[in-house]
Amino acid sequence: MVWLVNIAGIVLLIFIIWWFWLSRPDIVRSSSSIINIKVADGKYVPAYIEIAKGKEVTLRFQRTDPSPCAEIVRFDDLGVRMELPLNEPRDVHLCIESAGQYGFSCDMKMYQGTLIVK
Template sequence: MSTDRWMVTLFGLALVGLVAWFFWLKKSKGAAAVTTSSGAQEAMILVKGGYTPDVIVVQHGKPVRLMFRREETSTCSDTVVFADFNKSVKLPTGETVAVELLPEKPGTYDFGCMMGMFRGKLVVE
């Protein structure tokens, strides 16, 4: 095999590795929720092609208020579901909607859209 074919093959393999890492292997540290004067832990989440941030870190036993701001019209993103808390909330486009939870036990709790295309995690420490 010639040198240029080796280089193209190596570049292609590196690109495949980068794509695999970005979509499946990259771990997000998460954003810590801020404690407000009322004692609630609060975090703002932008809904636009996914959740930003997609990992929120909170403390157990304290109320949590997640503020979702939806900036798109995709029907997939019109509802956020917290299955472990038996809660789902409609997210109108252009509005900020508060989702209030009280996580009693430490753990990782998934949230997402109805179709499972948008996903996030609530990490309770």
């Protein structure tokens, strides 16, 4: 019986690793030039966005989260920082020339998202 418990433990561990580190539930690959991002309930939705290298995109942030934590969005790698007033969409225009991953976050880095440029 002990081996059965061990196997159950290993399966559970694999599931936990997959869930927290490997699953990207809301990755969005958008071919459209305007991508809507909701700022709600303590997170960005979607939080993982794949965009094409060298193409102009508009990230349209719609903040419905009243937490003051959400009122700034910053793209540190790109030198972009923008205020997000409540219930008023704000656009961030980007054209990224080199492939890679670019994080974005609120001012205290509690809300986090990633742009994947390919």
